[in-house]
Amino acid sequence: MLDALTAIFEALPYLLKGAIATSGIVIGAMGLGLVMGVHMAVGQVYGNRAVRWFVGLYVWFFRGVPVLVLLFLFYFGLFAIVGLNLSAFTASILVLGMTTAAYQSQIFRGAILSLPKGQLQAARALGMSDIKAIISIILPQALRFSIPGWSNEYSIILKDSALAFVLGTSEIMARSHFVASRTYHHLPLYITAGCLYFLLTWIGVRALLKLEAKVRIPGYSQ
Amino acid sequence: MTKPKKPILRVENICKILGGKEILKSVSLSLNKGELKVLIGPSGAGKSTLLQCINFLIPPDKGRVWLEETEIQNRKKRDLYAFRQQVGMIFQDFNLFDHLNALENVAIALRKVKKMSRQAARDHAVAELERVGLGDKITLYPAELSGGQKQRVSIARALAMEPKIMLLDEPTSALDPELIGEVLSVIRDLAQGGMTMILATHQIGFTRSLADEVLFMENGRIIEQGSPKDLLSPDACSRSWDFCSRLNELHEEGV
Amino acid sequence: MDTIFFTDQLIPALNRGLVMSIKLIIPSGLIGLMLGIVIGTLRTFGHSAVRKAANGYATLFRGTPLVVQLFLLYFGLPNLGIYLDAYTAAVVGFILCSGAYHSEYIRGSLLSIKKGQFLAAQSMGFSTFKTMCSIIVPQAVRRALPGCGNEIIYLIKYSSLAYIITCIELTGEGKMIATRTFRYTEVFMVIGFYYLVLVTMASFVLQKLEVRLKIPGFGKA
Numbered sequence: 001m002l003d004a005l006t007a008i009f010e011a012l013p014y015l016l017k018g019a020i021a022t023s024g025i026v027i028g029a030m031g032l033g034l035v036m037g038v039h040m041a042v043g044q045v046y047g048n049r050a051v052r053w054f055v056g057l058y059v060w061f062f063r064g065v066p067v068l069v070l071l072f073l074f075y076f077g078l079f080a081i082v083g084l085n086l087s088a089f090t091a092s093i094l095v096l097g098m099t100t101a102a103y104q105s106q107i108f109r110g111a112i113l114s115l116p117k118g119q120l121q122a123a124r125a126l127g128m129s130d131i132k133a134i135i136s137i138i139l140p141q142a143l144r145f146s147i148p149g150w151s152n153e154y155s156i157i158l159k160d161s162a163l164a165f166v167l168g169t170s171e172i173m174a175r176s177h178f179v180a181s182r183t184y185h186h187l188p189l190y191i192t193a194g195c196l197y198f199l200l201t202w203i204g205v206r207a208l209l210k211l212e213a214k215v216r217i218p219g220y221s222q
Numbered sequence: 223m224t225k226p227k228k229p230i231l232r233v234e235n236i237c238k239i240l241g242g243k244e245i246l247k248s249v250s251l252s253l254n255k256g257e258l259k260v261l262i263g264p265s266g267a268g269k270s271t272l273l274q275c276i277n278f279l280i281p282p283d284k285g286r287v288w289l290e291e292t293e294i295q296n297r298k299k300r301d302l303y304a305f306r307q308q309v310g311m312i313f314q315d316f317n318l319f320d321h322l323n324a325l326e327n328v329a330i331a332l333r334k335v336k337k338m339s340r341q342a343a344r345d346h347a348v349a350e351l352e353r354v355g356l357g358d359k360i361t362l363y364p365a366e367l368s369g370g371q372k373q374r375v376s377i378a379r380a381l382a383m384e385p386k387i388m389l390l391d392e393p394t395s396a397l398d399p400e401l402i403g404e405v406l407s408v409i410r411d412l413a414q415g416g417m418t419m420i421l422a423t424h425q426i427g428f429t430r431s432l433a434d435e436v437l438f439m440e441n442g443r444i445i446e447q448g449s450p451k452d453l454l455s456p457d458a459c460s461r462s463w464d465f466c467s468r469l470n471e472l473h474e475e476g477v
Numbered sequence: 478m479d480t481i482f483f484t485d486q487l488i489p490a491l492n493r494g495l496v497m498s499i500k501l502i503i504p505s506g507l508i509g510l511m512l513g514i515v516i517g518t519l520r521t522f523g524h525s526a527v528r529k530a531a532n533g534y535a536t537l538f539r540g541t542p543l544v545v546q547l548f549l550l551y552f553g554l555p556n557l558g559i560y561l562d563a564y565t566a567a568v569v570g571f572i573l574c575s576g577a578y579h580s581e582y583i584r585g586s587l588l589s590i591k592k593g594q595f596l597a598a599q600s601m602g603f604s605t606f607k608t609m610c611s612i613i614v615p616q617a618v619r620r621a622l623p624g625c626g627n628e629i630i631y632l633i634k635y636s637s638l639a640y641i642i643t644c645i646e647l648t649g650e651g652k653m654i655a656t657r658t659f660r661y662t663e664v665f666m667v668i669g670f671y672y673l674v675l676v677t678m679a680s681f682v683l684q685k686l687e688v689r690l691k692i693p694g695f696g697k698a
Contacts, residue, residue, distance in 0.1 A: 010567075054673060058614050063676075064634075064672060064673040066635065066637040066648065067634070068638060068640075068641075068648055069637060069648055069668050069670070072652065072665050073661070073662065073665035073668075073669060074583055074656070077661035077662030080661075155539075155540075158542075159542035159543065160542070162542035164640075167543075173544055173545065177548065180548075180552065185538060185556070186549075186555070187549065187554070188556075189547045190545055191549070193545050194537075194541040194546075197542055198537075198540045198541055198547065213562070214521070277600060303603070303604055304614065306600055306601065307602035309603075311596075311597075311601075313593060313597065315593060317593035319597065319598075320594070320613050320694070321619060330611055330612075331602070331603065333600060334603065335602045335603055362693075363692050363694060364694065365692075365694020379597075380600075381639075386596035403660055452549040
């Protein structure tokens with residue numbers, strides 16, 4: 001019992017550095033997913049048939065293939081074929097980002113579709129171009145509605161980021177596994193890893209709740 | 223009459239406090255076989271709570287209930303379930319089981335509670351649905367029925383259990399005016415067929431023509447009781463008459 | 478492209494892996510769902526202590542990565558003298574994890590059922606247990622179906638994690654061939670295709686099931 005505690009205590013600074021790497025992966029992936037997801041959602045709702053078809057295919061692929069397989073496919077395969085020589089850390093961000101983009105696009109799409117039709121019509125009636133109307137009228141509303149779904153997606157990607165260790169990314173999971181196989185204190189170290197993930201989930205979800213409250217428009221909710 | 227009939231249901235000194243408010247203040251009543259007693263009174267008087275206390279859907283804080291000289295021990299689950307099978311209950315908002323069609327709504331308790339075979343339960347349920355005039359609607363789901371039809375299914379569901387008494391909690395209050403008649407006519411048939419019932423309602427005309435006794439409730443107490451003739455006539459000078467005439471001013475009712 | 482690599486090496490290995498994957502997915506899916514129904518019910522109607530315990534379980538398993546849970550079961554439990562083989566550890570991990578997620582959907586759908594449904598059943602002499610079995614759960618399962626269906630799809634994909642704890646299934650078989658032959662792109666494309674087929678088939682079946690169980694006027698929670 002005592003050596004288990006000592007093992008945790010000694011490993012903690014090392015694991016916390018892993019937590020920083022994990023946070024980096026998650027923030028990077030969520031950011032990439034946000035940018036891609038918004039474009040894909042707009043494309044799927046307002047785009048022509050080819051765009052809709054392409055986004056549909058993208059979403060089907062990335063939602064149908066396990067993250068683990070995607071990590072291997074891109075890191076060992078596709079990235080090299082297109083001549084990218086990426087670190088495991090960057091590759092993890094890209095793959096998780098592309099994956100969450102598929103899910104995020106559906107969150108944003110749902111939010112856009114839930115807005116009343118009159119919003120776009122009113123903007124057009126004021127002489128706005130469709131692009132301008134989408135940017136300044138539709139998205140500000142749709143993104144607000146998307147925060148709960150986004151928060152959910154955050155906690156999923158945070159947990160998926162643990163898979164980055166199979167590429168050799170030195171994040172929480174990789175580090176706890178490394179220490180565990182040295183010290184044979186598997187149980188306490190994985191419990192510590194679990195606690196760190198738990199903590200990061202909690203912090204992120206709290207922050208997004210704060211954000212949601214901050215950007216809330218009075219009398220406007222779903 | 224040779225000797226006084228023994229009451230089939232006896233309720234004594236029911237008290238209930240809900241959310242710090244005294245809803246029922248020591249209410250007692252008794253019911254003879256074949257009687258129809260009508261509870262009237264303003265909303266919030268405690269009619270609904272009283273009916274739900276009688277079969278312990280809301281456990282009363284104090285008070286005792288007898289069915290045919292047997293006191294109900296509501297702490298004994300088995301006794302309680304057996305008692306409830308003998309007391310049919312009709313709710314204001316029907317409470318049909320949303321995932322079952324009309325036939326299954328009637329049959330489910332027969333199968334699960336009375337342990338009847340699937341076929342026997344089905345036959346019995348069809349018969350009960352025919353009795354309330356819904357023989358052609360047995361495969362429809364609650365969402366496909368009108369309010370009046372839903373309430374008739376719920377009556378059939380209660381009747382299928384062959385209850386000794388029935389408690390009807392404002393069965394027509396949630397219905398559109400044009401649908402009230404079909405439900406009242408089913409209840410009238412029941413009354414004329416000798417079913418023992420307590421009915422909470424605002425249908426004064428119906429009460430006047432069919433009730434054996436009217437119980438007027440206000441603020442958690444039965445403050446007047448008597449025959450409709452005594453209570454519901456202009457020269458009775460009763461609270462009941464007062465209340466009913468005000469109801470009638472609000473909306474002229476048919477029945 | 479040499480087809481021999483595919484027909485002689487890759488496809489037979491992947492098919493072997495697929496069988497293992499299915500052996501992981503089916504018991505985990507079924508038992509996980511049942512566990513989710515029990516836990517979801519306890520979280521909604523249990524007494525305070527039971528409810529707290531069930532909530533704690535769900536929060537814990539939903540708040541930590543599945544990999545961590547699998548590592549705990551496979552590498553961690555031996556610290557306590559409990560040894561699970563890779564397959565058992567994987568199945569137990571999948572059941573516990575998906576049970577926690579299912580319980581969330583079940584709970585949501587139970588909370589959406591109107592109180593009158595209880596009252597009506599009780600008024601006819603249903604015991605609490607029978608009310609749950611005949612009236613409440615059948616309604617709740619229908620309302621929870623879209624969410625639980627999604628969870629089954631997740632399970633199909635996350636069954637790939639079994640390979641990390643040395644239970645060699647679809648991903649594991651492929652990974653070994655890819656490492657040996659360095660043909661990562663082809664191998665993982667084909668594996669991806671296998672999963673796409675599985676997931677698409679499962680979605681199709683779930684949609685059919687939803688249509689089959691559909692009752693007029695009885696929508697999602």
